[in-house]
Amino acid sequence: MSGGAREPQVEPHWQGHRDRLRGKLLTRGAGALEDYELLEVMLMAFIPRRDVKPIAKALMARFGSLSGMLAAPPADLVKVDGIGETVAAYLKAVADLQSRASREEIRKRPAISSWSALIAYVRTELQHEGREQFRVLFLDRKNQLIADEVMGHGTVDHAPVYPREIARRALELQASSLILVHNHPSGDTTPSRADIDMTREIIDVLDPFDITVHDHLIAGTGGVTSFRTAGLI
Template sequence: MGTGSDDDERSFFSEAPIRPAAKARTLDEKPHYLGHRDRLRERFSAAGGDALPDYELLELLLFRLIPRSDTKPVAKALLSRFGTLAEVLGAPVGLLQEVKGIGPAVALDLKVVAATAQRMARGEVRGREVLSSWQQLLDYCRSAMAFEEREQFRILFLDKKNALIADEVQQVGTVDHTPVYPREVVKRALELSATAIILVHNHPSGDPTPSRADIEMTKEIIDAAKRLGIAVHDHIIIGRKGYSSMKGLLLI
């Protein structure tokens, strides 16, 4: 017969719940996210990208870039940081890498996707009559410039049928200023045999409202181009949330 302390000890162990040992994953057991990936691919295949929210479309993209991990938290973290799918793809490599799960290789791959999307958007307007494809033109300019950290001054050169001949970034400036030289703009238009141009630049601040300097510079280019028979159809300012048209605002 045991002592009281022995009885207490037996009682403690007899009443303690038996906890099952942690289940080890077998070699044949698949990670939980693989089934999710298959289901998401099936939904995309059946209904297309428009049926998926931004985070799921971004997940699909990340499947290839991050093959051995659950990409849903990464996709949601990217959207939480930058806002929209367009802003994720437009974000600089350095900022992308600040998001947990995004290393240098994945950040670079996302920029490759962004460059591919821009190339596709440019293909939608190249060689077409630009003034009748205005929305495609705006979509292209926004994808190319809206999320740049510095100001870019871009010129779209058009032929006599207003089809796009060339699209060139003429100057890159600071966060709030880009030096523009009217003579250089007109000179390049003559080199390309362009009969019309559209001026485009971005405001990294996000606000596309034209500044007084923007308006004055545009009028100088219009005056210089007019003397040589080159029309300036518009000056578009691109911001993260929209755009402004100087012609639409009756500023030119």
């Protein structure tokens, strides 16, 4: 009984591309890769037996940016061909790791002296939020973060805010100061008249308790606007 010669295994066309991309990352750093290429490297670990370049490009096309993709809910991620529930869960884990890392940065030192870290955290948390959300960063006497709490959920253009509830919570946490944060889902971070009036009302309610409002930040895809920098506080 004779056996024929075994056909040599042909390496998938994308395997060499994976090797080159990994090598580029390791030798030249992430700055040498395009956004979609960095996303490819991450997807390689999640999807080991498929060309992930088209998937990475499809994710970028659908969500517009890496931050938009990481902020997307799993129900939207799985609409992209090649992304199942498992991969969607992995991508959300990456997003949560990014969020927690940003939160660690503002917990390590006084929030108001770590401005770039604070802005990065606010953008990570809120710039792609589809509904308006009002949050308060409660700070101690050293201006270190005690808690970051959502004080109001809303619609695409409004989140109810109750100044006396914010004051009550600040007293419970023994906060000495706070930073107000909310988002504009439209992307335009220009403060509205209602935003300005509400900020003034919160400041007035907290004043008898010697609790300071350091700033009010509005986040959106256009960036972050500071009331203090704009001369509104």
